[in-house]
Amino acid sequence: MTQRVPRVFVASMIAAEGPHRGILKEYGFEVINRPVDADLFEEPTLIEHLKEIDPDAVIAGSEPYTARVIAAAGRLRVIARSGVGFDAIDIEACDGAGVAVTTTPGVNHHAVAEHTIALLMGVARGFPDQNRRVRENCWQRTPRPRVMGSTLGIVGLGRIGRAVATRAIGLGMNVLAYEPFPQQEFAEQWRIELTSFDELLARSDYVSLHAPVTAESRHLMDASTFAKMKPGSVLINTARGGLVDESALYDALKAGHIRGAGLDVYEVEPLPADSPLLEFDNILFAGHVAGLDVESQRDTCRMVAETIVALRDGHWPAECVQNLEGTSDWTWNRA
16 A cells, blocks of 8 residues: 655745755655635635645644644644744644644744844834835924933843844843843843833833733733833834734824834734724834744744654654643654
8 A cells, every 4th residue: 555645735924945845855745835825814714725735744824723723634743833933823722633833943033133123223213104204205304212222121031032132232222121031141141131021111112022922921012001111112012913902002002102113913914904003104014024034934944844854753852842741652643
């Protein structure tokens, strides 16, 4: 009997060509790219493609792997996330189905840090409003606070938060951080002041979010926490959309309590065309691309493929696997 060739469905919008294809093909996988016109953020569309392709592994982006999706994905053994966030994946459903959920830690922190600083500087210097005014031949010269000497509050001093901190210090900013489990040596080396969350909000001219979404952190930024922010401060979010209550952000901006925002992630992605946030010229938007540069894409493609191969070959890359805690008998082939 001919053994079935294992299939990998590339659902993520990473490059159609890249190191992942060569690695996976070398190790005997069939690689199937997402259709260019498929909206896999729609649950029925994702289910339809998974049923049709019947993959053993999926290279996933931020599309929703709900309990219904997992139940419909017959042979699926691995959801390999091309990134570090996995809040769009129903971990409980994956545990129940024996589907390993993996991420690619350590490959995109420099990209996210640069993007964070780009959003911060853009808002600080009045974009996108300045760009719009020049295009409309309606120039306006408005002085804005200098970034050098201002205070950045970093919520989450993990790998990405630390990369942001060093860049901010290089710009002459003072850095505060809220982190339940900080690397004390790093904080001391870079003279980062560790504070409570409330103190960080009250003292920071810019607040940058670098925390995961959990049951406890969802809507971390809501009406009560926006009210605690320093008047005239700015919110930057390159982490996860679920950290911010967008209706509360709208109210804080409308009231003029905060000066602006830089957003790369949203509660619903893509951001709906009728989102009230789009009325503001003091929000600088990007489309969930903070972790994407040439180098991070290359390294992500390589790591995601190597992780799938390792799991197929009986290895357990614990630093990448985010679920099935305590599992010792997981195998690629279903019983």
